[in-house]
Amino acid sequence: xxxxxxxxxxxxxxxAARSAVSNPQLRHNLRKATHTIRDKRAHVVxxxxxxxxxxxxxxAIKDRTLRRLDEYLVAAEAAVTAAGGTVHWAxxxxxANRIVADLVRATGETEVVKVKSMVTQEIGLxxxxxxxxxxxxxxxxxxxxxxxxxxxxxxxxxxxxxxxRAEIREIFVREMAEWGVPAPPGLTDExxxxxxxxxxxxxxxxxxxxxxxxxxxxxxxxxxxxxxxxSEGNGRMCLTLPETLISVVGIEKVVPTWADLEVxxxxxxxxxxxxxxxPYTSTWTGVTPGDGPRDFHLxxxxxxxxxxxxxxxxxxxxxxxxxxxxxxxxxxxxxxxxHAYGSxxxxxxxAILVPQLRGVASGKVDPQTASLPxxxxxxxxxxxxxxxxxxxPEVLVHLREQVVEGGGHRAERAAMRAxxxxxxxxxxxxxxxxxxARSRRLLPRRAPGPGAAWxxxxxxxxxxxxxxxxxxxRERSAPPPQPPAASPQPPAASAQPPAEQNRIEEDDR
Amino acid sequence: xxxxxxxxxxxxxxLADVPRDDDFPVARDYARAHVAEGVLELFVEHxxxxxAVVHEVAEDALPDAVAAAVGRRGARTVVTPAGLPAAWTAxxxxxxxxxxxxxxxxxxxxxxxxxxxxxxxxxxxxTHALDTADGVLTAAAVGIAETGTIVxxxxxxxxxxxxxxxxxxxxxxxRAADVVASVPRALERLDPGRPLTWISGPSATxxxxxxxVEGVHGPRTLEVLIVR
Ligand code: SF4
Numbered sequence: 252x253x254x255x256x257x258x259x260x261x262x263x264x265x266x267a268a269r270s271a272v273s274n275p276q277l278r279h280n281l282r283k284a285t286h287t288i289r290d291k292r293a294h295v296v297x298x299x300x301x302x303x304x305x306x307x308x309x310x311a312i313k314d315r316t317l318r319r320l321d322e323y324l325v326a327a328e329a330a331v332t333a334a335g336g337t338v339h340w341a342x343x344x345x346x347a348n349r350i351v352a353d354l355v356r357a358t359g360e361t362e363v364v365k366v367k368s369m370v371t372q373e374i375g376l377x378x379x380x381x382x383x384x385x386x387x388x389x390x391x392x393x394x395x396x397x398x399x400x401x402x403x404x405x406x407x408x409x410x411x412x413x414x415x416r417a418e419i420r421e422i423f424v425r426e427m428a429e430w431g432v433p434a435p436p437g438l439t440d441e442x443x444x445x446x447x448x449x450x451x452x453x454x455x456x457x458x459x460x461x462x463x464x465x466x467x468x469x470x471x472x473x474x475x476x477x478x479x480x481x482s483e484g485n486g487r488m489c490l491t492l493p494e495t496l497i498s499v500v501g502i503e504k505v506v507p508t509w510a511d512l513e514v515x516x517x518x519x520x521x522x523x524x525x526x527x528x529x530p531y532t533s534t535w536t537g538v539t540p541g542d543g544p545r546d547f548h549l550x551x552x553x554x555x556x557x558x559x560x561x562x563x564x565x566x567x568x569x570x571x572x573x574x575x576x577x578x579x580x581x582x583x584x585x586x587x588x589x590h591a592y593g594s595x596x597x598x599x600x601x602a603i604l605v606p607q608l609r610g611v612a613s614g615k616v617d618p619q620t621a622s623l624p625x626x627x628x629x630x631x632x633x634x635x636x637x638x639x640x641x642x643x644p645e646v647l648v649h650l651r652e653q654v655v656e657g658g659g660h661r662a663e664r665a666a667m668r669a670x671x672x673x674x675x676x677x678x679x680x681x682x683x684x685x686x687x688a689r690s691r692r693l694l695p696r697r698a699p700g701p702g703a704a705w706x707x708x709x710x711x712x713x714x715x716x717x718x719x720x721x722x723x724x725r726e727r728s729a730p731p732p733q734p735p736a737a738s739p740q741p742p743a744a745s746a747q748p749p750a751e752q753n754r755i756e757e758d759d760r
Numbered sequence: 761x762x763x764x765x766x767x768x769x770x771x772x773x774x775l776a777d778v779p780r781d782d783d784f785p786v787a788r789d790y791a792r793a794h795v796a797e798g799v800l801e802l803f804v805e806h807x808x809x810x811x812a813v814v815h816e817v818a819e820d821a822l823p824d825a826v827a828a829a830v831g832r833r834g835a836r837t838v839v840t841p842a843g844l845p846a847a848w849t850a851x852x853x854x855x856x857x858x859x860x861x862x863x864x865x866x867x868x869x870x871x872x873x874x875x876x877x878x879x880x881x882x883x884x885x886x887t888h889a890l891d892t893a894d895g896v897l898t899a900a901a902v903g904i905a906e907t908g909t910i911v912x913x914x915x916x917x918x919x920x921x922x923x924x925x926x927x928x929x930x931x932x933x934x935r936a937a938d939v940v941a942s943v944p945r946a947l948e949r950l951d952p953g954r955p956l957t958w959i960s961g962p963s964a965t966x967x968x969x970x971x972x973v974e975g976v977h978g979p980r981t982l983e984v985l986i987v988r
Contacts, residue, residue: 311785318778318784321772526960533921534955535956542914
């Protein structure tokens with residue numbers, strides 16, 4: 252059996268990006284998809300006159316939580332326990348996988364159904380369960396496409412964004428029978444027919460599933476309530492029908508109060524799918540006798556998050572609610588797609604989160620990870636759309652400093668290659684960025700309107716006023732931190748513990 | 761040291777720069793609601809945006825409206841949760857209603873269903889029975905106009921979550937008085953201790969080339985009767 256695909260061993264961003272950019276079909280798909288979602292987002296965000304206030308409140312609630320995270324986690328644990336749930340704590344991916352595998356084994360089952368969950372991709376749960384003889388079935392349509400196609404997700408919200416309908420049909424026809432109910436004869440590539448095939452493929456599995464694994468979008472400390480936001484109903488199936496539910500949740504997902512959801516349930520759907528509200532949102536607190544699972548387990552996961560928290564500039568990345576708006580506006584993501592980032596967390600958020608989760612501050616990351624903070628032109632569009640106001644450009648610059656300080660020539664080389672790629676149309680970019688840098692000082696602090704195209708409304712005083720290229724030229728003219736070695740070797744994969752080498756990403760919308 | 765203690769210790773170390781009595785302010789100057797008038801009209805408009813089928817009916821016309829909807833749909837079996845007003849189903853033929861006996865906070869009442877083969881334990885319909893039913897009729901807890909959302913909270917006439925998930929057609933009765941303007945107003949009225957399902961249109965996916973397809977795993981048709 253061939254090993255499952257992983258992001259491990261991906262080439263550094265520049266090379267991966269170059270090959271993606273030279274694929275016109277992929278670029279076309281990406282451009283269409285990202286532009287469609289970003290237009291929808293702009294429309295529904297424009298409906299709320301108080302978007303700026305909601306965004307500020309969203310950022311502040313997350314900061315408030317993160318600054319007393321230990322207390323909120325303890326409160327959440329107490330509330331979940333009081334409501335009949337069981338709480339487990341996992342320091343890293345290996346521990347989380349072990350906890351989940353043991354819980355599944357205790358039920359006597361060898362199959363689990365899964366709701367789309369980035370955190371379980373981050374920890375490589377499916378592979379870990381497979382090694383224990385437990386098969387995990389992805390039930391989100393896009394995740395199903397990715398799983399059946401033996402593929403990797405490339406977008407937070409639409410993980411199969413890189414596949415067109417003909418490819419999806421082909422994957423269904425070829426693979427569904429292997430995994431369960433086969434594709435119907437004469438399946439066309441109409442999206443409705445493909446969705447129907449997925450419905451039939453998964454139906455019996457849902458109705459007979461005994462164990463489900465999910466992530467969560469939010470965990471309310473005050474009440475112990477978990478929240479899952481979704482569209483297809485596969486989430487509801489997994490959260491409702493099985494007897495045992497195991498939710499793996501990053502420690503940064505906690506929010507203090509029930510009322511705080513009034514902010515996030517407005518920010519998230521509009522930023523994510525560009526809808527006023529996603530079709531289904533489920534909330535549950537512990538167990539409810541007679542309704543839904545009898546056994547509920549919450550696995551609270553660290554896996555590098557406390558390292559992110561320790562960095563006073565970088566910790567704002569933990570505010571992220573995984574809406575994917577920053578991907579859809581990113582000119583680099585639009586050209587390269589998600590795979591080039593080599594992680595479950597692609598795009599601008601991946602460029603700041605992944606290096607931190609993998610320990611870039613320690614100076615011991617692989618060239619692929621070290622290249623991520625350079626996967627950006629620092630244009631600032633990501634910051635502008637971010638519903639929790641994460642200043643991604645600020646963190647990128649901060650991480651570049653860490654790469655240069657910690658990584659010596661190797662990191663610099665990676666950086667240089669990234670710069671070469673990003674700047675391959677250097678003249679045009681230089682002009683654009685100079686104009687942008689100037690306008691940054693002139694424009695008002697707040698974006699003129701959410702409907703404005705990002706390129707016209709780059710009001711970002713927090714971004715360093717010099718452009719990436721200016722920064723790069725300046726950095727290069729500085730003496731290098733280390734003389735180049737004769738034959739630089741990339742660091743061995745074993746330089747890091749296996750858990751951290753696993754894909755880094757996270758979930759669920 | 762347990763992982764629990766280790767993680768909490770790491771969190772505290774990571775927050776060395778933050779005072780222990782930190783009280784980071786959250787400005788709540790966002791709107792409690794974005795509309796003051798025309799709340800019900802907006803609710804209907806947004807439901808229709810999601811391609812839900814919407815009818816507005818008077819209270820005394822409800823039994824006829826339910827019967828008409830069931831007739832249009834050609835539904836021969838409709839799941840009805842405990843606590844559903846008997847009047848709502850008065851217009852339906854004998855045997856159409858499949859009663860589920862579960863009530864929030866009141867476990868396993870005696871079987872109230874006269875079709876024992878469909879019942880799993882003491883009044884609870886089997887998942888298979890739900891899967892072969894033609895639809896489900898429920899009440900609702902709260903409606904949200906700005907988002908076109910219906911919230912079910914397992915209260916009387918709403919039942920356990922599976923009831924509104926497995927059948928392919930959901931006929932939902934929403935009282936106009938329970939429709940609020942906004943998400944903040946809805947959360948004020950909801951009890952987090954209950955399992956909640958927020959429904960905004962039929963289940964949908966945009967995973968294939970971003971084409972919206974209605975109806976993946978949840979009910980493919982959502983029909984709403986709004987009672988003035
Ligand atoms: S960083 Fe902001 S915009 Fe990007 S996914 Fe996270 S919350 Fe959304």
